[in-house]
Amino acid sequence: MAGNPVHGGDEARFARDLRDEGEPEAEFHPGIAARFPRKNAAAGVLAHDEHGRVLFVCPTYKPFLEIPGGLAEDGESPLAACRREVREELGIDVTVGRLLVVDWLPAHGVWRDSLQFVFDGGVLSRERIGAIRLAADEVSRFEFLDLEAARARLRPSKARRIELAYQAFLDGETVYGEFGRRLG
Structure with a gap:
């Protein structure tokens, strides 16, 4: 990932924000931070063609369709992960617009629970x-x-999450979901 920012915004602003945050907080009880749970984060785009159909990709490593995107790496923001993953998968840069959905996905089988971010990928x-x-x-x-x-x-x-994202796109809003079901 050399040369790519690990955040979704301006690198200089990110560096200033990190500096302004000050020294990291010391652990009050040493070792407690290592015991906290970790979540995965993944991000993808809801992109359309001129007829309003959604862009799907067929991964080589699983039998189900996906939207372009993927897992965020350690220290990488969901927005940066979305841009990187879409570029890697499609070989083009897609303008990643506003956030449509944040969806919590529970642990299932070997996969830990995660936060799934869906951004507007616009019309291609x-x-x-x-x-x-x-x-x-x-x-x-x-x-x-x-x-x-x-x-x-x-x-x-995934079908429920994409339907949430599509409706959020149409309604001009951002939606929170759990397991693809709208909450709140």
Whole structure:
């Protein structure tokens, strides 16, 4: 990740903010921080074609569709992870817009619980779509589908999350969800 900021904003501002934060707080009880739980964070984009269909990718490592994006690395913000992962998977830079959904996903099988961020990826022009060059080791193909057509090829919680994101996009709002269900 050399050369890429680990945050979603201005590098100089981030450095000033970190400096202004001061020295890290010392542990009152040594070792307690290491015992705190850690969550994964993942981020992706809800991008559309000119017909309003959603962009999905077919990962090489799982049988379900995904939206472009992926896991945040240690020290990387969800926004920066989204930009990096989309660039890696699609080979193009997508303008990542406003946050549509934050969704909590519970631990399931070998996977720990996580926070899933979905950002607005905008409308991709025919030229942008034509410029897509997939990372062959991660993505076998991409396709644009309406939500109904995609639902059978998504995990139920992912289908609910994408539907939340799509509705948030239409309504101009940001939504909080748990396991793909809107709360609050």
